[in-house]
Amino acid sequence: MKHDARTVSPTAELNGRSEDYLDYQDVPRVMTALVRNQASGEYNEPHTHHHGQLLYAVNGVMRVAAGGSLWFLPPKRALWIPAGVVHDQLMLTPVQMRSIYIQADAAASFGDSCRVLDVSLLLRELILVLAGEPIEYSLEGRNTHVVALILSELATARTLPLQIPWPLDRRLRLVCSAILDAPGQSHRVDYWADTVGASSRTLIRLFLKETGLTYRQWVQQVRLACALERLEKGESVGRVARELGYVSASAFSAMFRRAIGVSPREFVLRD
Numbered sequence: 001m002k003h004d005a006r007t008v009s010p011t012a013e014l015n016g017r018s019e020d021y022l023d024y025q026d027v028p029r030v031m032t033a034l035v036r037n038q039a040s041g042e043y044n045e046p047h048t049h050h051h052g053q054l055l056y057a058v059n060g061v062m063r064v065a066a067g068g069s070l071w072f073l074p075p076k077r078a079l080w081i082p083a084g085v086v087h088d089q090l091m092l093t094p095v096q097m098r099s100i101y102i103q104a105d106a107a108a109s110f111g112d113s114c115r116v117l118d119v120s121l122l123l124r125e126l127i128l129v130l131a132g133e134p135i136e137y138s139l140e141g142r143n144t145h146v147v148a149l150i151l152s153e154l155a156t157a158r159t160l161p162l163q164i165p166w167p168l169d170r171r172l173r174l175v176c177s178a179i180l181d182a183p184g185q186s187h188r189v190d191y192w193a194d195t196v197g198a199s200s201r202t203l204i205r206l207f208l209k210e211t212g213l214t215y216r217q218w219v220q221q222v223r224l225a226c227a228l229e230r231l232e233k234g235e236s237v238g239r240v241a242r243e244l245g246y247v248s249a250s251a252f253s254a255m256f257r258r259a260i261g262v263s264p265r266e267f268v269l270r271d
Contacts, residue, residue: 017035017134017135018135019034019035019036021034021047021049023135024051024101024135025049025050025051025101027101027135027136028136029103029136029137029139029147030102030103030106030147030151031100031101031102031103031106031130031147031150031151032100032101032130032135032136032137033098033099033100033101033127033130033131033133034097034098034099034100034101035097035098035131036097036099037094037095037096037097038060038091038094038095038097039091039094040060040091040092040093040094040095041090041091042090042091043088043089043090043091044088044089044090045088046065046086046087046088047086047087047088048083048084048085048086048087049081049083049084049101050083050084050104051083051101051102051103051104051107052080052081052082052083052101052102052103052104052106052107052110053080053081053083053099053100053101053102054078054079054080054081054099054100054102054117054127054154055073055078055079055080055081055087055089055097055099056073056078056079056097056098056099056100056119056127057073057075057095057096057097057098058075058096058098058124058127058128059075059094059095059096060074060075060091060092060093060094060095060096060097060232061073061074061075061091061092061093061095061228061229061232061233062089062090062091062092062095062097063089063090063092064079064087064088064089064090065087065088065166066079066081066085066086066087066088066114067081067085067087067113067114068165068166069114069163069164069165069166070163070164070166070180070225071114071116071162071163071164071225072092072162072164072225072226072228072229073116074228074229074231074232075119075232076118076119076124076267077116077117077118077119077160077162077228078116078117078119079114079115079116079117080110080111080114080115080116080117080154081114082107082110082111082112082113082114083104083107085114087114092229093229093232093233098127098128098131100127100130100150102151106151109155110154110155114163115159115163116159116160116161116162116163117154117157117158117159117160118157118158118159118160119157120153120157122149122153123150123153123154123157126146126149126150126153127150129146130143130146130147130150160259160260161221161259162221162224162225162228162259163221164180164218164221164222164225165210165211165212165213165218166211167206167207167210167211168210169206169210171196171197171198171202171203171206172196172203172206172207172210174195174196175192175195175196175203176218178192178195179218179219179222180222183219183222183223183226183244183245184223184243184244184245185245186245189203189204189215203215220255220259223244223245223255224255224256224259224260226244227240227244227252227256227264228267230243231264231267231268237249237252237253237264237265240252240264241253252264
């Protein structure tokens with residue numbers, strides 16, 4: 001189901017807060033918050049902003065295409081999207097989105113490329129506070145401190161290696177799409193080479209050239225992203241490990257800890 005980013009829901013109208021992202025582009029504030037709840041399967045078509053955007057959901061999982069890569073975003077993670085970057089969003093579960101738009105001059109120090117950020121408990125609460133204010137909130141009192149603290153938390157937020165670079169070569173895109181559809185498969189490169197009519201050497205070269213990753217590294221990124229989505233949905237660590245092709249839950253947990261910094265169980269239980 002496609003979702004027009006300009007649509008205003010009855011709930012939004014009652015709360016006096018628009019769900020149209022265009023209504024947030026010229027607000028005379030350093031930053032402002034978009035509040036939107038979307039159902040599983042809804043799709044926001046490709047669009048851009050002239051502000052930097054912190055794309056965040058307090059609940060639910062999104063898949064985002066931006067900056068030539070795919071990104072899977074569960075709660076506790078947010079995607080920094082610089083101004084002018086084309087991006088879309090697919091809701092993999094029901095999502096409670098709380099995006100922050102930041103004026104270009106204030107956002108300049110956060111970089112000109114997309115990246116996934118670890119959202120601290122403090123940053124989460126600050127986002128919720130700003131989302132509870134009117135779009136053109138008062139510039140006096142605590143709001144000034146909330147804005148300053150959000151900028152400070154973003155400046156020190158940890159970047160997480162959750163990028164899935166997406167290729168341009170037609171043959172490689174076919175391979176990557178098939179892996180994304182079934183990340184638990186254990187096919188070797190020569191299987192895919194036969195499938196798309198290329199040599200194994202060609203596919204190996206293309207993976208490095210177009211994604212910057214080896215075949216194995218790219219598959220691991222996909223599995224990690226899918227693991228985050230499944231854990232967020234409440235699946236057990238054992239089931240996730242098994243369905244993603246790992247020989248044991250401990251092998252999966254070791255990979256997860258290397259990439260995320262915590263075990264799968266710690267990720268699930270973290271507030």
